[in-house]
Amino acid sequence: MVRLALQAMATRFELVLHGDNPIALRAAGEEALREISLLEKQLSFYDSASEISRINRKATREPVRVHARVFALLKSAQEYHRLTKGAFDISVGPLMRCWGFAGGSGAWPDAKALLEAHAKTGMHKVELDETQCSIRFKQPGMLLDLGAIGKGYAIDEAARILRECGTMSALLHGGTSTMIAIGAPPDSPAGWPVAVAHPANPSKAMATVRLRDESMSVSAVSGKSFEYHGQTWGHVIDPRSGQPVQGAVLAAVTHPSATFCDALSTAYLALEYKEMEQITSKIHSIRSLIVYRKGEELELMTSKMEAAPNVDLNGIHG
Amino acid sequence: MGKHLVSRRAFLIGGATLSGAGLVRAANIKTRHWPQGRAPVTCAVIGYGPQGRELASTLGRVPGAKLVAICDTYEPMLRRAQRDVPSASRHSDYREVLDNTEVQAVLIATPTHLHKDIALDALQAGKNVYCEAPLASSIQDAKIIARAAREASQQIFQVGQIYRSNPQHRSVFQFMRSGAIGRPAMGRGQWHSRESWRRTSPNADRVRALNWRLDPEVSLGLIGEAGMHQLDVAHWVLDELPSAVHGFGQIMAWNDGRTVPDTVQAVFEFPSGLHMLYDATLASSFDDAYEIYFGTDSTIIFRDRGKAWMFKEVDAPLLGWEVYARKDKFYKETGIALLANATQLDAQNQDPTEDDPNVETPLWYAMQEFMDNHAFGPYLPAASWERALEATAVAVTANQAITTRTRLEIDPALYLLD
Numbered sequence: 001m002v003r004l005a006l007q008a009m010a011t012r013f014e015l016v017l018h019g020d021n022p023i024a025l026r027a028a029g030e031e032a033l034r035e036i037s038l039l040e041k042q043l044s045f046y047d048s049a050s051e052i053s054r055i056n057r058k059a060t061r062e063p064v065r066v067h068a069r070v071f072a073l074l075k076s077a078q079e080y081h082r083l084t085k086g087a088f089d090i091s092v093g094p095l096m097r098c099w100g101f102a103g104g105s106g107a108w109p110d111a112k113a114l115l116e117a118h119a120k121t122g123m124h125k126v127e128l129d130e131t132q133c134s135i136r137f138k139q140p141g142m143l144l145d146l147g148a149i150g151k152g153y154a155i156d157e158a159a160r161i162l163r164e165c166g167t168m169s170a171l172l173h174g175g176t177s178t179m180i181a182i183g184a185p186p187d188s189p190a191g192w193p194v195a196v197a198h199p200a201n202p203s204k205a206m207a208t209v210r211l212r213d214e215s216m217s218v219s220a221v222s223g224k225s226f227e228y229h230g231q232t233w234g235h236v237i238d239p240r241s242g243q244p245v246q247g248a249v250l251a252a253v254t255h256p257s258a259t260f261c262d263a264l265s266t267a268y269l270a271l272e273y274k275e276m277e278q279i280t281s282k283i284h285s286i287r288s289l290i291v292y293r294k295g296e297e298l299e300l301m302t303s304k305m306e307a308a309p310n311v312d313l314n315g316i317h318g
Numbered sequence: 319m320g321k322h323l324v325s326r327r328a329f330l331i332g333g334a335t336l337s338g339a340g341l342v343r344a345a346n347i348k349t350r351h352w353p354q355g356r357a358p359v360t361c362a363v364i365g366y367g368p369q370g371r372e373l374a375s376t377l378g379r380v381p382g383a384k385l386v387a388i389c390d391t392y393e394p395m396l397r398r399a400q401r402d403v404p405s406a407s408r409h410s411d412y413r414e415v416l417d418n419t420e421v422q423a424v425l426i427a428t429p430t431h432l433h434k435d436i437a438l439d440a441l442q443a444g445k446n447v448y449c450e451a452p453l454a455s456s457i458q459d460a461k462i463i464a465r466a467a468r469e470a471s472q473q474i475f476q477v478g479q480i481y482r483s484n485p486q487h488r489s490v491f492q493f494m495r496s497g498a499i500g501r502p503a504m505g506r507g508q509w510h511s512r513e514s515w516r517r518t519s520p521n522a523d524r525v526r527a528l529n530w531r532l533d534p535e536v537s538l539g540l541i542g543e544a545g546m547h548q549l550d551v552a553h554w555v556l557d558e559l560p561s562a563v564h565g566f567g568q569i570m571a572w573n574d575g576r577t578v579p580d581t582v583q584a585v586f587e588f589p590s591g592l593h594m595l596y597d598a599t600l601a602s603s604f605d606d607a608y609e610i611y612f613g614t615d616s617t618i619i620f621r622d623r624g625k626a627w628m629f630k631e632v633d634a635p636l637l638g639w640e641v642y643a644r645k646d647k648f649y650k651e652t653g654i655a656l657l658a659n660a661t662q663l664d665a666q667n668q669d670p671t672e673d674d675p676n677v678e679t680p681l682w683y684a685m686q687e688f689m690d691n692h693a694f695g696p697y698l699p700a701a702s703w704e705r706a707l708e709a710t711a712v713a714v715t716a717n718q719a720i721t722t723r724t725r726l727e728i729d730p731a732l733y734l735l736d
Contacts, residue, residue: 023574024525027516034368042375049679067375068404164394166520 004029008040009151011175017162018169018186028165032158032172039154042070045093045145055135056143063127063134071133073146073153073259074126080149080263081123085275088267089239093143094120099244101235106226106244108233118242151178152217152262159258171211177218180258181211199250199291200298200315205308207289209254217261219269220250238270245270249298250291254305255283264288273301352382352693359446359692362387362415364436365428366395369450369478373425374403376681382689387415392524412436416443422692423448423474429527430543431455431536437463446474446696448688452546452713453477453706455536457732460710465735467703474691476699477706479550480684483699486624486677487551489658494555498628498637499613505552505586505594507609509544510602514572515580532578534721539567540582540598541720542713548609549586549716550709551620552594555611559708560586560594562727565719571601582720586712619653624680627653708733 002025006013013036017025044050051070058064066074080088093102098117100107109117120141127136135144146153151174159180162170171192173179181192191212195205199220209216221234233244251268253261268276268290280286280303287304298315300307352358359382363370366388377383388399389409396408409415415424416439423446426436430452440447447467454460467475481487494502517528531537538546553559563586567579581599588594608621615634620626629651630640644655678686684701691699698704711732719726 023514023516024518026514027518030513031517049677065378067378068402072401164397165518 002026006033013174015172028167032161035158036154043146043150059135059137060140063136065134078123084267086240087270088263092239093145095237105224108228148266149262152258155180155258180215184212196252207307215258215261216254217265218252219265236269249293252289254287358382358384359422360386361423362421363425364389364412366390366399370427376685380685389415429530434459441466441470448476451478453710457711457714464703464707474696476688477701479701480680481551482701483684483687484624484680486658490626500615502613504612507548507596509598509607512603532576534577538713538717539578541716546713558588561589562587563716563719564725567720584716626656
């Protein structure tokens with residue numbers, strides 16, 4: 001077994017590979033992780049030399065030509081936006097800023113500022129020109145941030161390289177929230193066992209999922225939040241309402257594509273149950289688990305995924 | 319060995335007027351507009367490994383460049399090419415690219431020892447050529463390519479010694495030449511990375527071909543594949559070429575049957591008496607890559623793809639502008655940021671102490687210079703065959719010194735064509 005790690009995209013990527021030839025396994029792993037570093041440079045919101053920063057600087061004034069792969073990724077992001085009826089949106093940046101979650105821990109926004117920010121949000125206001133491979137904003141002041149799917153995309157691209165190099169068994173994750181499994185580990189032919197942490201008690205498992213040639217992404221409302229009028233407001237904004245999501249606190253989604261998993265787990269925090277059902281009935285390869293908060297209790301919704309036996313539904317740890 | 323003759327025209331594009339001590343502040347990064355109505359230069363990339371991909375990706379952003387063909391002998395690389403640049407045709411034989419009369423320029427990014435045949439055939443076919451550095455894995459091959467490039471004086475031949483085209487480097491170069499560091503006393507450089515340098519493939523023949531950097535028959539090792547870019551900058555800013563090199567090489571981290579050292583040190587002796595110490599390793603990534611020039615008045619460090627800082631001695635003369643310049647902390651030292659475009663930013667009401675968001679990568683400027691040469695040339699580029707021959711001769715000799723752990727004199731004749 002060979003293990004490698006990389007610090008990129010503000011998180012730690014870790015890769016485990018199984019096989020007979022550790023020298024070749026490491027070589028494959030290094031090439032895969034190099035691809036992630038390369039994509040970080042192209043996709044970073046914070047690096048002023050990235051393709052995304054160039055778009056954000058210039059796309060209001062003129063169409064910005066981008067690399068074919070970046071274009072394909074933005075096109076996917078627009079498709080996911082349509083599929084999730086706007087719940088997944090990489091242009092949510094102005095709203096995040098308005099709610100004080102960009103670099104801060106959040107604050108109740110000014111109503112007028114919120115309206116303005118909402119007007120600058122929406123992937124349907126981004127024009128993608130396939131023939132020119134270019135991007136243009138129809139609304140001034142828009143911002144694209146691939147934070148929600150960049151990691152999934154990097155993981156997909158790294159896995160593609162691992163397969164090209166002949167890797168038969170590997171698990172790659174970014175910050176433990178997005179992962180892809182190639183084949184299965186030698187001692188577990190059904191797949192790589194992965195636990196979904198309990199939202200109120202991370203040391204316990206909400207579910208254990210087996211992944212084989214499949215990805216999983218887990219999104220959760222945790223970390224940054226603030227109190228206002230006796231209610232807690234978390235850092236995940238529903239781009240449609242412009243408000244922090246209320247309801248779902250955790251969403252785990254599996255699918256062969258890590259990019260799609262990333263987008264869907266983000267959207268599932270904002271979507272109504274019925275909307276989710278519509279997506280799941282269209283795309284059969286999705287498995288999912290959603291946790292809602294109902295007062296002090298947790299409520300579970302699963303699709304083709306089983307919760308851990310005797311799962312604790314107490315929403316308040318301790 | 320004479321002064322380096324940089325084409326004056328090429329030099330002025332990124333350069334600046336000298337005006338005494340404030341010259342770094344006055345140096346501007348100027349990008350010329352591609353002439354209106356002029357058709358773009360049709361380019362082909364030969365060799366689609368990591369460097370070929372980087373070239374292709376950069377060409378997509380450079381005005382006046384149009385990538386129309388990509389060549390590689392390995393199918394998975396061509397599949398990558400299809401996803402990266404769907405509009406470019408794909409080829410497994412480079413002669414197909416050379417036979418294509420629509421291709422004006424070829425960019426060669428194959429393993430170093432395969433440059434020669436492709437470069438010679440490309441010049442023969444009338445193409446303009448950008449060849450990755452080092453130029454070749456032997457001085458003999460480097461001279462053959464350099465001679466062909468010299469003879470094809472109506473064609474462009476630029477090498478991948480990219481810092482030669484980088485406005486940031488050009489500006490610091492002028493600064494050092496103006497005497498701001500006092501008397502240069504010593505140089506030091508490093509390239510540190512934690513990686514095995516191995517490549518793999520399910521196909522056994524490919525594994526051998528992909529691992530050319532670990533094949534002692536053809537590889538110039540760390541000093542050739544990583545160090546030569548930094549040493550090229552040393553030749554440039556010090557304005558002299560080494561007369562001798564003492565080398566050491568060890569296998570310290572990757573004892574996997576390889577014979578090419580994973581850790582090397584070299585001391586370069588220059589005719590002025592100055593020595594430059596250089597080390598490279600695949601064992602540790604600590605502090606990445608940089609070059610430092612120590613002078614009696616100040617020390618200058620280059621790092622992070624062409625950024626530079628100056629550290630002044632307390633008794634050094636006051637330059638004036640440094641009072642206003644951005645300062646960055648390096649543990650207990652304070653570095654004065656040498657920003658190439660500070661004056662231009664001032665004029666545009668941008669904060670001159672911030673990094674300019676419009677600064678491109680060194681490779682971008684190298685590509686831009688290559689394209690500009692099509693529109694305004696042909697002239698001898700800053701990274702010419704002469705600079706390529708010099709840098710390759712240094713790298714080959716240093717690698718010999720490292721593998722034999724000896725001191726080797728460098729005959730100045732190695733730097734020149736007959």
